[in-house]
Amino acid sequence: MVETGVSSDLLRWIPALPLLGALVHGVGLGLLRREMPRGLVVAISCGAPIAAFAVTCLALAQILGSAGESRVLVDEVFTWIGAGRVSAEMGFSFDPLAAIMCLIVTGVGSLIHIYSIGYMDDDHRDDGGFQRFFAYLNLFLCAMLLLVLGDNLLVLFLGWEGVGLCSYLLIGFWYGDRWNAYCGMKAFVVNRIGDFGFLVGIFLLLGSLGDAATLNFVELKAALPKIVEQTISVPAWLPGPESWRLTTLIGLCFFLGACGKSAQIPLYTWLPDAMAGPTPVSALIHAATMVTAGVYMVCRMSFLYVEAPGASAVIAWTGAATALFAATMAIAQTDIKKVLAYSTISQLGYMFLAAGCGAYGAAIFHVGTHAFFKALLFLGSGAVIMAMHHEQNIDKMGGLRMRLPVTHGVFLVAVLAIAGFPPFSGFFSKDEILLSAYAADQIPGHQWLWAIGLVTAAITAFYMWRLHFRTFFGDCRADPESQRHIHEVGWVVLGPLVVLAAFSFGAGFLGLPQIYGDWLGVPDSNALANFLHGVLPHPEHEIAHATELGLAGLAIGAATLGTLVAAWMYLWSPAVPARIRAALGGVARLVENKYYVDELYDALIVHPLVAVSDKLLFRVVDAGLIDGLGANGSARAVRGLAAHVFKYGQSGLTQGYLITMVVGTLAIVVWMLR
Amino acid sequence: MSAPAVFFYAFGAAAVLSALSMVLHLRNTVAAAMSLVVTMISLAVVYVVLDAHLVAALQIMVYAGAIVVVFLFVVMLLNLRHDVFAQRRERLVKLAGVVLALGAAFAFLQLVPNSLPTVQEIPADFGSYAAVGRALYRDFVLPFEISSLLLLAAIVGAVVLAKRRLS
Amino acid sequence: MEIPLEHVIGLSALLFAIGTVGALTRRNLIVILMSIELMLNAANLAFVGFARAWNSVDGHIFVLMVIVVAAAEVAVGLGIVIALFRNRESVNVEDVSLLRW
Numbered sequence: 001m002v003e004t005g006v007s008s009d010l011l012r013w014i015p016a017l018p019l020l021g022a023l024v025h026g027v028g029l030g031l032l033r034r035e036m037p038r039g040l041v042v043a044i045s046c047g048a049p050i051a052a053f054a055v056t057c058l059a060l061a062q063i064l065g066s067a068g069e070s071r072v073l074v075d076e077v078f079t080w081i082g083a084g085r086v087s088a089e090m091g092f093s094f095d096p097l098a099a100i101m102c103l104i105v106t107g108v109g110s111l112i113h114i115y116s117i118g119y120m121d122d123d124h125r126d127d128g129g130f131q132r133f134f135a136y137l138n139l140f141l142c143a144m145l146l147l148v149l150g151d152n153l154l155v156l157f158l159g160w161e162g163v164g165l166c167s168y169l170l171i172g173f174w175y176g177d178r179w180n181a182y183c184g185m186k187a188f189v190v191n192r193i194g195d196f197g198f199l200v201g202i203f204l205l206l207g208s209l210g211d212a213a214t215l216n217f218v219e220l221k222a223a224l225p226k227i228v229e230q231t232i233s234v235p236a237w238l239p240g241p242e243s244w245r246l247t248t249l250i251g252l253c254f255f256l257g258a259c260g261k262s263a264q265i266p267l268y269t270w271l272p273d274a275m276a277g278p279t280p281v282s283a284l285i286h287a288a289t290m291v292t293a294g295v296y297m298v299c300r301m302s303f304l305y306v307e308a309p310g311a312s313a314v315i316a317w318t319g320a321a322t323a324l325f326a327a328t329m330a331i332a333q334t335d336i337k338k339v340l341a342y343s344t345i346s347q348l349g350y351m352f353l354a355a356g357c358g359a360y361g362a363a364i365f366h367v368g369t370h371a372f373f374k375a376l377l378f379l380g381s382g383a384v385i386m387a388m389h390h391e392q393n394i395d396k397m398g399g400l401r402m403r404l405p406v407t408h409g410v411f412l413v414a415v416l417a418i419a420g421f422p423p424f425s426g427f428f429s430k431d432e433i434l435l436s437a438y439a440a441d442q443i444p445g446h447q448w449l450w451a452i453g454l455v456t457a458a459i460t461a462f463y464m465w466r467l468h469f470r471t472f473f474g475d476c477r478a479d480p481e482s483q484r485h486i487h488e489v490g491w492v493v494l495g496p497l498v499v500l501a502a503f504s505f506g507a508g509f510l511g512l513p514q515i516y517g518d519w520l521g522v523p524d525s526n527a528l529a530n531f532l533h534g535v536l537p538h539p540e541h542e543i544a545h546a547t548e549l550g551l552a553g554l555a556i557g558a559a560t561l562g563t564l565v566a567a568w569m570y571l572w573s574p575a576v577p578a579r580i581r582a583a584l585g586g587v588a589r590l591v592e593n594k595y596y597v598d599e600l601y602d603a604l605i606v607h608p609l610v611a612v613s614d615k616l617l618f619r620v621v622d623a624g625l626i627d628g629l630g631a632n633g634s635a636r637a638v639r640g641l642a643a644h645v646f647k648y649g650q651s652g653l654t655q656g657y658l659i660t661m662v663v664g665t666l667a668i669v670v671w672m673l674r
Numbered sequence: 675m676s677a678p679a680v681f682f683y684a685f686g687a688a689a690v691l692s693a694l695s696m697v698l699h700l701r702n703t704v705a706a707a708m709s710l711v712v713t714m715i716s717l718a719v720v721y722v723v724l725d726a727h728l729v730a731a732l733q734i735m736v737y738a739g740a741i742v743v744v745f746l747f748v749v750m751l752l753n754l755r756h757d758v759f760a761q762r763r764e765r766l767v768k769l770a771g772v773v774l775a776l777g778a779a780f781a782f783l784q785l786v787p788n789s790l791p792t793v794q795e796i797p798a799d800f801g802s803y804a805a806v807g808r809a810l811y812r813d814f815v816l817p818f819e820i821s822s823l824l825l826l827a828a829i830v831g832a833v834v835l836a837k838r839r840l841s
Numbered sequence: 842m843e844i845p846l847e848h849v850i851g852l853s854a855l856l857f858a859i860g861t862v863g864a865l866t867r868r869n870l871i872v873i874l875m876s877i878e879l880m881l882n883a884a885n886l887a888f889v890g891f892a893r894a895w896n897s898v899d900g901h902i903f904v905l906m907v908i909v910v911a912a913a914e915v916a917v918g919l920g921i922v923i924a925l926f927r928n929r930e931s932v933n934v935e936d937v938s939l940l941r942w
Contacts (some may be wrong), residue, residue, distance in 0.1 A: 376871075562905045647942040648942065650941050650942050651938070651941055651942075652937075652938030652939060652940050652941030653866055653934070653935065653938050653941075654937070654938075655864075655866075655873075655934060658864060658865060659865055662775070662861060662865070666774075666778050666781075670781050670785065673781075673785040673786065673789050674785065675843075676843055678843070678844070679843045679844055681849075682844050686852045689852070689853055689856060690856065691861070693856055693859040693860070693879055693912050694859055696863065696864060696872075696875060696876075696879070697859055697860075697863035697866075697867070697872075697876065703869060703871060703872060706872055706875060707875065708877065710875050710879065711858075713879065713882070714882065717856075717882055717885075717886060720852070720886065721886075721889055721895075723844065724844070724849065724889050724890060724893050725872070725893055725903070726889045726892070726893075726901055728905075729885070729889060729901050729904050729905070732904075732908055733885075733908075736908050736911075736912060737878070737882070737908070737911075740912065741878060741911065741912060741915050744916070744919060745871060745874070745875060745915070745919070748871060748919045748922060748923065749871060751923070752922075752923070752926050752932065754869075754871065754932065757879065760925065771862075771865070771866075775858065776861075778858075779858075782854055785930075786847075786850060786854075787847055790846050790847065790850065790894070791846075791891070791895060792892050792894075793846055793893070793894045794894065794895060794896040795896065796893060796896045797896075800893070800896065800898070801892075801893070801898065801901060805898050806898050806901045806902070806905075809898045809899065809901070809902055810902055810905065811916065813899075813902075814902050815916055818905075819903075821906060821910075822911040824909060824910065825909060825912065825913055827913070828868065828912070828913030828914075828916045828917050829916065830922035831916070831917045831920060831922075832916040832917055832919070834920075835917065835920030835921055835924045836919075836920040836923040836924060838927075
């Protein structure tokens with residue numbers, strides 16, 4: 001074990017506190033068979049993340065006050081698995097990267113816990129739904145914190161699987177509806193595909209390191225030069241070079257895992273369906289934290305990706321393609337949460353684009369700003385959904401600006417942030433990503449990546465404004481009866497929204513590029529990049545200030561264009577969308593149906609798999625061979641022998657048995673004396 | 675030939691003869707039981723010759739005194755003084771029995787003498803009540819206690835089995 | 842000691858064989874039980890003979906145990922005979938062969 005930082009017992013409490021909350025709720029529900037008083041549930045489950053947030057702040061204060069090596073806190077709790085050369089400690093390390101993720105997870109997590117008190121208040125099922133929800137939410141927080149704090153791949157993987165489990169539990173939380181349960185399973189199964197890649201990557205890494213096999217990130221980084229030169233030959237039928245660098249293969253395996261968790265092409269299909277869960281879950285898990293785990297993992301393994309240019313290029317292109325693809329799908333959605341889901345996929349694509357281009361700091365920056373504004377968007381949409389009595393279709397909303405002024409205000413902040421208007425946070429992080437794509441000349445076709453990013457930015461602005469206009473402007477399209485019941489929700493719900501709005505506005509200044517810092521007279525204005533310096537590899541591109549400003553201007557222009565088009569279509573001439581739709585015909589249907597990707601997967605993968613499993617594996621192998629031949633067959637054979645052969649030995653004559661016994665005994669005696 | 679040897683061979687022969695008498699008394703069950711008593715007592719004498727004094731005493735008390743008496747009780751209770759069954763025997767079975775017995779005897783005579791241990795010198799008090807009692811109550815006290823449980827179970831079983839059912 | 846071990850074991854074997862023949866050939870359950878007693882006695886004799894040869898009283902202890910078991914067996918066995926006779930008016934083993942195919 002390498003001591004690579006200041007030892008601190010503080011860290012273990014960050015994941016342990018939410019775990020305690022989950023245990024108290026879960027065990028309490030299991031033993032008492034009834035819900036605890038709601039006040040107690042709230043106190044425990046909201047106290048846990050807030051306490052974890054406080055501990056995180058303490059740890060952060062500790063590393064902010066020091067420099068160099070001691071900017072890392074480590075906490076080795078116990079040896080989890082010791083297996084020969086390889087051992088996995090239950091160890092945590094708190095470096096700047098983990099610190100940022102921890103702050104996001106506990107901070108946003110605490111706000112969403114508080115929000116959930118209001119949102120889940122009307123869950124009065126007799127299975128202790130309210131308490132169960134908070135138990136899952138606390139458990140999720142614990143797993144997510146394990147994921148970001150783990151100092152080795154196995155603890156990271158433990159958290160990785162833990163968040164997957166909680167995601168499954170929470171998507172299917174209202175399991176009374178079969179569709180929700182199905183969506184949970186879909187998320188779980190699709191994630192399994194990614195996890196498979198992740199595991200193969202871990203095994204490849206372990207296997208290729210030989211004697212230096214380790215899982216610890218610091219040790220891995222030190223041991224990596226041993227395998228950098230290794231190559232492996234690929235089958236001849238694959239296109240491309242005859243041999244790949246091992247690091248590229250490992251990087252791709254890890255990226256497959258990231259694709260599953262972070263909903264990238266081709267494994268993104270689960271995330272839109274994950275919206276079946278309660279809205280706070282969508283905000284916390286499927287927007288702010290869990291889905292960024294893939295980005296975090298790629299950044300955590302950045303020392304590997306630096307040595308794997310092929311894998312990095314794949315990541316960048318996958319990210320860009322996902323960003324554009326998902327953004328186009330978001331245009332035609334009418335479910336408020338589905339729009340946000342596709343927007344999340346698109347934004348995650350941006351993050352991978354940055355990570356692939358080597359701008360890991362920009363990726364993490366966008367993770368942070370996205371966590372704020374996307375959580376805000378989801379929670380805002382949740383407030384709208386609550387106000388509309390669980391109506392999620394934006395075709396039945398409209399004109400809510402007057403009725404829900406606070407919600408409208410915070411939603412507007414979030415839309416401005418995600419659309420990328422300065423000085424909202426989204427502008428800075430997105431601009432940094434576009435800049436890094438523009439400058440990443442190690443990636444083939446990096447200008448195209450930049451162009452895709454720019455187009456996506458315009459589309460993002462368009463669909464977000466469309467959502468905003470459709471929801472808050474125009475005439476209310478709900479039926480008159482429900483219109484009378486629309487009212488602003490309580491402050492326990494709105495409070496977190498306001499806090500998140502403040503961060504959505506201001507978080508960008510943490511990563512203020514130096515070029516603007518010079519204007520404002522702030523030295524070292526990119527605090528985030530300085531903080532992460534030394535933890536993440538830094539792209540070394542010199543870009544002229546004029547170019548940088550020009551690119552920023554283009555981004556603003558794209559966002560403005562998207563906004564204007566949306567305003568034209570949905571504010572000024574409401575008849576236009578229908579006309580466009582009619583003019584486009586098939587294309588519009590294609591987009592509305594999400595390019596039929598789900599149907600394609602069903603036809604190409606799911607149905608053949610189900611058919612093979614049912615017709616061959618179940619009916620032939622399991623029922624036929626294992627049950628029929630193996631279990632029942634052997635039993636039938638024994639029964640047949642007994643019924644037709646052995647039964648004649650059962651004569652009922654005592655002395656017949658006796659003589660058999662005597663002969664047998666004699667034989668044994670003779671054999672023993674021989 | 676010394677006196678103990680005379681006793682051994684004489685009572686050994688008596689035991690064998692009375693055992694044969696028991697098996698061959700086809701008609702009279704009481705006579706068979708009495709033959710068994712003779713066998714038991716003859717064996718007790720043989721035990722004395724072989725320095726097993728406690729065993730010899732128990733042999734007379736338990737076997738001759740108790741077990742055979744129980745047999746006689748049952749025979750008289752069931753009024754079975756005369757065995758009335760026809761003894762059917764097929765020739766083939768008889769032949770097989772003879773062949774089997776001869777084979778067993780041959781194997782025994784071939785194998786056993788070679789595998790017997792060499793006789794060791796024994797102390798003067800070998801097999802005395804004191805020596806056996808020491809072994810019984812020191813080394814084998816747990817089996818001894820457990821055997822009492824076995825007897826209890828047998829008593830209960832016998833009572834349950836033989837009790838007349840109250841209709 | 843002037844009596845060879847072979848002779849003791851031979852006597853034991855002879856008695857055991859007679860008991861076996863009795864148990865195998867007689868049809869009267871009570872006589873079969875008696876034959877079994879004879880076989881047990883033959884085993885006891887072997888124990889006593891070997892105990893003397895090995896200079897170990899463990900054999901005598903075993904004989905005591907065998908006597909205990911024999912007493913228990915006779916008690917239960919004769920109990921069964923009585924129960925059987927009550928039900929079937931017979932103590933012939935060939936009459937008790939219901940448990941067959």
